[in-house]
Amino acid sequence: MSDxxxxxxxxxxxxxxxxxxxxxxxxxxxxxxxxxxxxxxxxTPLETIALDSYVDAICDALGPETVLVxxxxxxxxxTATAQRMPDRIKRLIYLCAYMPAxxxxxxxxxREAPRxxxxxxxxxxxxxLSFSALPEHAAGVFYNDCTEDQVxxxxxRLRPQxxxxxxxALEDMSRATALPRSYIRCTRDNTIPPEHQAMMVAExxxxxxxxxxxxxxxxxxxxxxxxxxxxxxxxx
Numbered sequence: 001m002s003d004x005x006x007x008x009x010x011x012x013x014x015x016x017x018x019x020x021x022x023x024x025x026x027x028x029x030x031x032x033x034x035x036x037x038x039x040x041x042x043x044t045p046l047e048t049i050a051l052d053s054y055v056d057a058i059c060d061a062l063g064p065e066t067v068l069v070x071x072x073x074x075x076x077x078x079t080a081t082a083q084r085m086p087d088r089i090k091r092l093i094y095l096c097a098y099m100p101a102x103x104x105x106x107x108x109x110x111r112e113a114p115r116x117x118x119x120x121x122x123x124x125x126x127x128x129l130s131f132s133a134l135p136e137h138a139a140g141v142f143y144n145d146c147t148e149d150q151v152x153x154x155x156x157r158l159r160p161q162x163x164x165x166x167x168x169a170l171e172d173m174s175r176a177t178a179l180p181r182s183y184i185r186c187t188r189d190n191t192i193p194p195e196h197q198a199m200m201v202a203e204x205x206x207x208x209x210x211x212x213x214x215x216x217x218x219x220x221x222x223x224x225x226x227x228x229x230x231x232x233x234x235x236x
Contacts, residue, residue: 001028001029001030002029002030002065002067002090002234003029003030003063003064003065003066003067003090004024004029004030004031004032004066004067004069004230004234005032005033005034005058005061005062005063005066005067005068005069006020006021006031006032006033006034006069006071006219007033007034007036007058007068007069007070007071007074007077007078008033008035008036008039008040008071008074009070009071009072009073009074009097010072010073010161010166011039011132011133011158011159011160011161012039012040012071012154012157012158013035013036013039013040013041013042013157013159014033014034014035014039014040014041015040015157016033016071016154016157016217016219016220017031017033017219019219019220019223020219020223020226020227021033023223023224023226023227023228024227024230024231026227027227027228027231029231029234032061034057034058034061036053036054036057036058036074036077037049037053037054037057038159038160038162039159039161040157040159046129046130046160046162047127047129047162049162049164049165050164050165050168051076051077051080051164051165051168052080053165054076054077054080054165055077055080055081055084058077058078058081059081059084059085059088062081062085062088062089063088064088065088065089065090066088066089066090067089067090067091067092067093067230067234068081068082068089068091068092068093069093069095069230070092070093070094070095070097071095071096071097071219072095072096072097072098072191072192072216073097073098073106073161073165073166074097075094075097075098075099075100076098076100076106076165076166076168076170077165078092078094078097079092079099079100079170079173079176080100080170080176082175082176082179083170083172083173083174083175083176086175086176086178086179089179090180090234091179091180091181091182091233091234092176092179092180092181092182093181093182093183093184093230093233094181094182094183094184094201095184095186095218095219095226096184096185096186096189096191096192096197096216096218097183097192098110098192098200099183099200099201100169100170100173101200102169102170102171102172102173103169103170103171104169105166105167105168105169106165106166106167107163107166107167108169109200112196113192113193113196114193114195114196114199115193117141117190117191117193118141118191118192120134120137121133121134121137121138121140121141121142122134124163125160128163129162129163129164130160130161130162130163131160131161131163132158132159132160132161133158135155135158138155138158139151139155140190141190141191141216142154142190142191142215142216142217143215143216143217143220143221144188144190144215144216145188145214145215145221145222146215146217146220146221147221150220150221153220154217154220180236181208182208182209182210182233183197183200183201183204183208183209183210184210184211184212184218184226184229185197185198185201185209185210185211185212186211186212186214186215186216186218187211187212187213187214188213188214188215189214189215189216190215190216191215191216192216210229210233212225212226212229214226
């Protein structure tokens with residue numbers, strides 16, 4: 001049995017993992033999720049949130065030997081957490097996530113993508129501190145392979161995403177990259193282009209890169225399939 005901590009992506013919260021957690025528990029794991037600051041039910045003011053705020057929250061939730069699963073944007077905070085507390089982490093699993101490059105922020109990396117399918121689906125706040133998903137476009141970007149019920153569950157729960165954590169680069173990732181790690185590329189992703197996901201892990205050993213034939217949110221559209229893959233990755 002492994003202790004699995006699930007970390008959500010932009011605009012989402014711990015609620016995103018509700019269908020996956022029982023699937024992981026059925027496979028014998030201890031699985032849980034947290035709201036990052038300002039997300040889900042957490043009421044931290046957006047203007048106070050930095051990347052370190054996310055890392056603090058994840059560090060507080062770590063067990064003695066935790067598998068960290070980070071979705072999308074969460075590739076940055078789980079990497080920063082692993083850099084800070086590598087001895088508490090058993091494996092890093094990046095789920096269609098940004099894999100940080102030294103000296104580049106998530107904003108920098110998004111701009112490097114070969115195409116920008118997300119931009120029409122988000123709107124920057126008037127104060128420039130956050131962005132929000134536009135409901136009329138979010139379904140096609142985040143949930144393109146989800147059922148109507150799954151979309152209806154997710155859309156009302158989306159919250160504004162602070163920009164500051166995504167504008168912060170990681171300089172040293174040496175302790176994080178020394179840990180066991182796996183990448184799950186989603187081949188029908190309409191948020192982070194699958195080809196961009198492949199670019200970010202182009203130099204990884206092929207045995208550490210895996211594929212799911214899903215969109216950006218397999219925790220909703222294919223939780224049993226995703227749980228089975230996570231289970232295999234943990235088993236090695």
